[in-house]
Amino acid sequence: MKKALYVSLAALTLLGSAVGCIGKNHPFALFTGLHSWNKRASDNEWVNEVLFLALNIIPVYGLFLFADVLVFNSIDFWTGDNPVKGAFAAAEGTDGQGNAYAIVPNADGTATLSYRDQVCTLSRQGEDVVISQNGVTLGTVSRQGSLLTLTTPDGATRSVLR
Numbered sequence: 001m002k003k004a005l006y007v008s009l010a011a012l013t014l015l016g017s018a019v020g021c022i023g024k025n026h027p028f029a030l031f032t033g034l035h036s037w038n039k040r041a042s043d044n045e046w047v048n049e050v051l052f053l054a055l056n057i058i059p060v061y062g063l064f065l066f067a068d069v070l071v072f073n074s075i076d077f078w079t080g081d082n083p084v085k086g087a088f089a090a091a092e093g094t095d096g097q098g099n100a101y102a103i104v105p106n107a108d109g110t111a112t113l114s115y116r117d118q119v120c121t122l123s124r125q126g127e128d129v130v131i132s133q134n135g136v137t138l139g140t141v142s143r144q145g146s147l148l149t150l151t152t153p154d155g156a157t158r159s160v161l162r
Helices: 002-018 029-039 045-057 060-079
Strands: 091-094 100-105 111-115 118-125 128-133 136-144 147-151 157-161
Touching: 029 045, 029 060, 045 060
Parallel strands: none
Antiparallel strands: 091 100, 100 111, 111 118, 118 128, 128 136, 136 147, 147 157
16 A cells, blocks of 8 residues: 555656746746737737636637646746747747737738838738738738848849848
């Protein structure tokens, strides 16, 4: 009986040392990704709050946190790479004039760009990125080293060093 108890305690100790680690590069990526998505799910803060409460009651937030603590943070801690780092990843910030932007990945491999009350779709075409709005191509961005070039449908180009 004592031997079974010691083996169980040893197994739990080993299991405890392998899980629940805070990831090195993308800690709590699933949970924070859900929260970031929730904050921008709607332009109306009341809708976002109701959605937040619903996701806590269901309990999506709890399940995501549980999965992060037990699985994904441990993988990130031991391998240095979190498998869900890009699941909800979005680039957000402001440009030099204080205009807010957000780039949110979509499930189909495209991304949605929101900038100055405009919404565009970004999609890959080989090594280039095609920018379109309502199905109309606005331009194609190509990169050669640190040089980015935007080519519009009429052939005009603009380049910038990054």
